Amino acid sequence: MSDERKISERYRELPLEEPPRHLDDAILAASRRETRSRPAPLVVPSGRRRWYFPVAAAAIIVLAVAVTVHMERDEENLEVAEAPAPATAGKRETLTPDPQPAPAPPLRDLYKAQPAQPAPEAPPPPAEQPANRARAMARADAEQAQAREETRSAAAPPARAASDRLASAAAVASPEQWLQGIADLRRQGRHEEADRQLAEFRKRYPDYRIPDAIGGTMEKR
């Protein structure tokens, strides 16, 4: 080892040869040219700008989560609107999912004629549904005629306006909400309007099975 150290020491005494200046200049110029011709790949910067990328990434994540949550809430609202549920008299129901295993009707069917919604009861046998529909249609025609006559005998303008509003609201409301509105009219003693609305309801939803809890309030007192 001492011999190797001696050799190393003698080697250090040799002249320190250095590359000529023109080589240094050429190599450094090439290094600078390379950075100008080919920009660096997109990487996280260093130094004071280091915080840019984490903040930007965090902002994107927060935005994505917020949009996703918002969309999920919208979907939940639609699902709640689609699923009919029994309403107890005198209070706005919180709609519960259809207990039947049948899938919820698609959104485009929401304001079409609904098949019988059993809710707490079993649905009628398929053979009975055409008969129910015929009876409902006949009833609706009769009630509609009666309702037109009654409205011509001058209901109060505010009540008519209210019923018009109710009718226009019914045009966009779910069946359950419409029935609830009719129940409210009954409780307020506005039977003529309630009858008219009921006739419109049955015309639009001839196969809709009105639950007994609500049906009891539906009939003219």
Add this chain to the structure above:
Amino acid sequence: MEAPGDEQLMLAYGRGDAGAFETLYRRHRGPLYRFVLRALKQRSAAEELFQEVWIRVIESRTRYAPQARFTTWLYTIAHNLLVDHWRKKGLAIVSLDAEDVALESANPARQAEARESLARLLQAIEALPPAQREAFLLHEEAGMTVAEIAAVTGAGEEAAKSRLRYAMAKLKAALGDE
């Protein structure tokens, strides 16, 4: 504040920091130049090879990944270029360890200078077989261990150890009468 390491400088250069390369270059230009010069023994060929080493470093800046020490990577590039040079000279790899590698013809003037020990040392280094000379210069100029010499040259550690030991023995013999 601690100076940035070679690997950090090279990564910074890969991100476009030309100043990082300049720092790296000034740190290693002398040892690498002497390594190449004394390995090739011809100044013009050494300058050409030296420049080529750095051009390859520059071209690799975006692909550089610090899988080993920067010096190991730098001198591996230099070694590969040396091997290409020796191959072009007609020297097969196996002959790089040969004992009887011919020296450049010694002129009388150089023989006179050989009396001086440093000149003797330099002559002795030039007389070493290429593989032993390279191992010695990597040890002296780049400060490499036997393992690092093995990694750069692609030889096993035992082969690198033998080359270095033989080189030392010959140089010791050349300085023996001191």
